[in-house]
Amino acid sequence: MRVLWFILIITSLLNANIDIFDKFRKGEEWQKSVDKFLYSDLYIKFLLKNKDVKFGYYDNPTNIIVCYKNKRVVDVYDFNNKLKLKHKFNNILIGKNNGDKWSEGDGKTPLGVYTLKYKLDDGELNDFYGPLAYPTNYPNLYDSYLGKSGHGIWIHGFPKDNPNRKFDTKGCIALPNNELLNLSKLIDYKNSILIIDTNNLPQTNKQKIATILKEIFKWRYSWKYNDLKSYLSFYDKKNFKKENRYGFRYFAYMKKTIFSNQKQKILKFKNLKIIPYPSKDKNIYKVSFYEIFKSGNHSFEGEKVLYLKLINNKISIFLEN
Numbered sequence: 033m034r035v036l037w038f039i040l041i042i043t044s045l046l047n048a049n050i051d052i053f054d055k056f057r058k059g060e061e062w063q064k065s066v067d068k069f070l071y072s073d074l075y076i077k078f079l080l081k082n083k084d085v086k087f088g089y090y091d092n093p094t095n096i097i098v099c100y101k102n103k104r105v106v107d108v109y110d111f112n113n114k115l116k117l118k119h120k121f122n123n124i125l126i127g128k129n130n131g132d133k134w135s136e137g138d139g140k141t142p143l144g145v146y147t148l149k150y151k152l153d154d155g156e157l158n159d160f161y162g163p164l165a166y167p168t169n170y171p172n173l174y175d176s177y178l179g180k181s182g183h184g185i186w187i188h189g190f191p192k193d194n195p196n197r198k199f200d201t202k203g204c205i206a207l208p209n210n211e212l213l214n215l216s217k218l219i220d221y222k223n224s225i226l227i228i229d230t231n232n233l234p235q236t237n238k239q240k241i242a243t244i245l246k247e248i249f250k251w252r253y254s255w256k257y258n259d260l261k262s263y264l265s266f267y268d269k270k271n272f273k274k275e276n277r278y279g280f281r282y283f284a285y286m287k288k289t290i291f292s293n294q295k296q297k298i299l300k301f302k303n304l305k306i307i308p309y310p311s312k313d314k315n316i317y318k319v320s321f322y323e324i325f326k327s328g329n330h331s332f333e334g335e336k337v338l339y340l341k342l343i344n345n346k347i348s349i350f351l352e353n
Contacts, residue, residue: 071249076242084115085241088307095224102231108218118218121211128200136182141203143310145318148221162189162209174339176276177351234308247347256299258291268350275353298326315342
């Protein structure tokens with residue numbers, strides 16, 4: 033935040049923009065100027081300066097675990113503005129059947145972007161799964177949107193009584209036990225994402241990430257300042273689902289009721305991630321952030337997740353939690 037204020041002041045001075053200081057004195061108008069600045073070319077350029085966005089945009093340092101199913105390889109990256117390959121794990125085991133997972137018991141490893149929910153240590157596990165395991169959040173919100181089913185997709189080890197296991201899994205990713213222990217030393221599972229694809233991950237570039245950042249901050253602005261028409265323009269009216277429960281028409285009705293109150297909002301985003309999603313449609317992105325929201329008697333703090341398509345330099349949100 034201090035950096036943002038510094039940029040605002042310097043930018044104002046360079047442009048001899050005395051008016052912005054007057055807005056600061058008057059209060060809310062200054063805040064509007066700050067919120068508009070978030071989707072300016074200058075601020076977006078600042079956010080992306082020296083960032084490697086090949087695998088997406090990350091506000092904070094993150095461990096990125098990449099599984100290439102066809103190559104049977106897991107790569108582990110550290111991301112802190114730059115991508116750093118920390119280790120490559122070869123000869124992993126995956127689901128015994130080829131293709132993307134769609135249903136319970138199909139023996140396939142899913143394609144997608146996942147979090148590691150928690151860590152199971154030795155003593156909490158059946159010996160079949162080795163010394164530790166990381167359950168993932170499959171099926172995620174997008175999996176459910178697509179109609180996928182199943183559960184229990186983990187990263188785990190080899191059976192303790194068969195450390196040279198050769199047979200594939202029911203859909204999990206399995207590493208030899210010594211490799212799994214090495215993985216556990218390389219990552220902080222609470223700050224890790226798992227991306228699973230076939231041969232090559234979908235990659236993006238600064239132009240696309242800049243567009244999404246700008247659109248997300250515009251979306252935030254229209255939400256914060258109760259501009260219903262602008263806010264709804266960021267959504268896919270035909271295909272949108274809210275938590276896979278209801279569609280755009282009911283969503284728009286609810287938002288119209290809420291926005292009509294014209295209450296002031298506190299709306300902050302932290303730990304923003306923009307990740308190109310493994311899919312036949314190469315324009316799909318998962319966007320997540322920690323949201324702090326307060327308006328009247330209503331407040332919320334927690335992770336917000338959006339799935340969107342980038343179409344003609346505009347975002348189209350088709351799913352949110």
